[in-house]
Amino acid sequence: MTAHPKNIDIAEVVRHDIAHHFHPFTDHKAFHAAGGPRVMTHADGVWIWDASGNKLLDGMAGLWCVNVGYGRKELAEAAYRQMLDLPYYNTFFKTTTVPATELAAKISSVMPERFKQIFFTNSGSEANDTIVRFVRHYWKLKGKPYRQHFIARHRGYHGSTMVAANLGGFAGMHGQMGTPFAGFHHVQQPHWFDFGGDKTPEEFGLEAAADLERKILEVGPDNVAAFIGEPIQGAAGVIIPPSTYWPEVQKICRKYGILIISDEVICGFGRTGNWWGFQAMGFEPDIVPMAKGLSSGYLPIGAVAIADHLIKDFFELGGEFYHGMTYAGHPAACAVALKNIEIIQSEKLVERAFEIGPYFKEALGRLKDHPLVGEVRSMGLIGAIELTCNKKTRKRFREPGRVGTMCRDHSFKQGLIMRACWDTMVLSPPLVISKKEIDELARFAKLALDATLADVKSELE
Numbered sequence: 001m002t003a004h005p006k007n008i009d010i011a012e013v014v015r016h017d018i019a020h021h022f023h024p025f026t027d028h029k030a031f032h033a034a035g036g037p038r039v040m041t042h043a044d045g046v047w048i049w050d051a052s053g054n055k056l057l058d059g060m061a062g063l064w065c066v067n068v069g070y071g072r073k074e075l076a077e078a079a080y081r082q083m084l085d086l087p088y089y090n091t092f093f094k095t096t097t098v099p100a101t102e103l104a105a106k107i108s109s110v111m112p113e114r115f116k117q118i119f120f121t122n123s124g125s126e127a128n129d130t131i132v133r134f135v136r137h138y139w140k141l142k143g144k145p146y147r148q149h150f151i152a153r154h155r156g157y158h159g160s161t162m163v164a165a166n167l168g169g170f171a172g173m174h175g176q177m178g179t180p181f182a183g184f185h186h187v188q189q190p191h192w193f194d195f196g197g198d199k200t201p202e203e204f205g206l207e208a209a210a211d212l213e214r215k216i217l218e219v220g221p222d223n224v225a226a227f228i229g230e231p232i233q234g235a236a237g238v239i240i241p242p243s244t245y246w247p248e249v250q251k252i253c254r255k256y257g258i259l260i261i262s263d264e265v266i267c268g269f270g271r272t273g274n275w276w277g278f279q280a281m282g283f284e285p286d287i288v289p290m291a292k293g294l295s296s297g298y299l300p301i302g303a304v305a306i307a308d309h310l311i312k313d314f315f316e317l318g319g320e321f322y323h324g325m326t327y328a329g330h331p332a333a334c335a336v337a338l339k340n341i342e343i344i345q346s347e348k349l350v351e352r353a354f355e356i357g358p359y360f361k362e363a364l365g366r367l368k369d370h371p372l373v374g375e376v377r378s379m380g381l382i383g384a385i386e387l388t389c390n391k392k393t394r395k396r397f398r399e400p401g402r403v404g405t406m407c408r409d410h411s412f413k414q415g416l417i418m419r420a421c422w423d424t425m426v427l428s429p430p431l432v433i434s435k436k437e438i439d440e441l442a443r444f445a446k447l448a449l450d451a452t453l454a455d456v457k458s459e460l461e
Helices: 010-020 028-033 073-085 098-109 124-141 162-167 171-176 201-219 245-255 277-281 308-317 331-346 349-365 402-414 435-459
Strands: 040-044 047-050 055-058 115-121 149-153 184-187 224-229 259-262 287-290 302-307 373-379 382-387 419-421 424-427
Touching: 055 435, 073 331, 098 115, 098 302, 098 331, 115 124, 115 308, 124 162, 124 224, 124 259, 124 287, 124 302, 124 308, 149 201, 162 171, 184 201, 201 224, 201 245, 224 245, 245 259, 245 277, 302 308, 331 349, 349 373, 349 382, 349 435, 382 402, 382 435, 402 419, 402 424, 402 435, 424 435
Parallel strands: 149 184, 149 224, 224 259, 259 287
Antiparallel strands: 040 047, 047 055, 115 302, 287 302, 373 382, 382 424, 419 424
């Protein structure tokens, strides 16, 4: 696919966008000064085209989500058929639809046996809002209403609604939202590159986990409802914890009777080479929010899987759960998600991510000797390239994010969509990427690094 799918007046689109479209996560002054948006027009496989005809390798799978790749007619057809049969009905008031019921069963079937109940939302943010509501009510039902506090990590990302942003650990988001909500606490993220010092990754993993126990004792063990974490912190810069971290976190949480929530919005549905990130990291959660790869981004949908021991108490002790969304369990979105999981299974994309993961790691490894690169890391098909001005000391450049933004912009010019999380370049290509395309990705990334080096060479130490 190389031509625009239809005749579009791109200049008019840009004018309308500047005049009317208020973009998320955007510095609007800089955005308008730069002349407005890049207009994306069509895509196929791992490739996406903009209105100027530039072909880009989508190294981010959209926003970590297009796991089965672009151009899947079977997903469009699933939505079309469902919209003809039943375009919408809600799941309130003891009602369901066939796609919602079938999808709940399908999600349960690819999870450990203890997860039989699935609650639908429209996004990962809503899934994490749901968790806060569910968990706080659960502890009230258990006769422990004081268990209201959540612990998460600094730079953990759990969504952008008010509750999800409080749950997450992004200081910039907290600063903009005004008075923070009570009951949300944050601890050390397990990022060896920035905070490990002279310790081995394994030593640092235990140290980072110990910060969780310190916070539990500070808040009071009987007051803590749950600990939430992404198995791999995505928006923080693909922080892959040391092997010692998650098993120690689980040990600490079990010691104090604290629920474990594994935020699988990014890691779920094969990204790490396992169905779920908690399987890759070696721990057992009680609650699992998910989104993104659930439909590969083709339609908005999220969900929460809840372990049987929690559901048993909730059903036996509780009355009505006053929570839900108009479009939760939307039949068209569920039909697409169901077909998406069938594709993942039939094409063995989880196994493929596991098998091609070492090749992806080796390709990124070719960049580790670059003067700007302090570390490369990956698992399955998610990875990161750390930028540094001193490879020996792992020192960061001044003004966090400045050099990363330069590299991101150069990457687009070279033909690769690579995201900058401050000065960490991150990648999560579609699970259908080939070895040849991985080689192209690494080649484009090196060209972007070379162009960035020319801009900042005088700042290297």
